[in-house]
Amino acid sequence: MKLHPCLTLLITLLLFCHPDLKAAPTDQDVTAIETEISDSDPQAEFNRLSTKAIDEGSVQVMVVLKEQSDAFGLPQSLAQQEGEQTQIESQQDALMAEVPIRRANSIKRFTHLPFLGLSADADELKRLRASPQVAEIIEDKMNFPLSHEISIAKIGADAGWGLGYTGAGQTIAILDNGVDKNHPLLLNKVVKEACF
DSSP states (O other): OOOOOHHHHHHHHHHOOOOOOOSSHHHHHHHHHHHHTTTTOOOHHHHHHHHHHHHHEEEEEEEEEESSOTTTTTTHHHHHHHHHHHHHHHHHHHHHHHOOOOOOGGGEEEEESSSSEEEEEHHOOOOHHHHTTTTEEEEEEOOOOOOOHHHHHTTTHHHHTTTTTTTTTTTOOOOOOOOOOOOTTTTTTTTOOOOO
């Protein structure tokens, strides 16, 4: 399953930046998370969310909107970024007009991502899923980050360390789908950019 870059960013932020993370996951938690990520069946997931919404009255979800632009996420001028933000806001408005959400105070709009976070009942979930504006609906829940031991083994770092590689004296390159080098946190820190 290929994840959309915005979805990947959102998942990363939720996994690693949430202030309420207090305990590291157990090996069982990690196995469950890995299974959930790798074996995700959209129909089964939607059925699970619908059942949860029926049982609990509503379920907190992230609604991923279909992209209207092929240039989304690529380096852009300030005017293009503002246009993209306006387009995202228009998409969000159109979806909320098409599928009114009773729990309006639960709606979280994202400025730079084509997402909406909201609490939906089973009927609202069905109408959201039927909308041609919606790419995906996923549960908005807290996941624990994978432990370092697991991620180190997954990328083979332990094998490299065993061969004597430490990374000392190396330059790090981060390949990304684009960042705003004018953002206050990155100002004067981006050394080089390139498009491939």
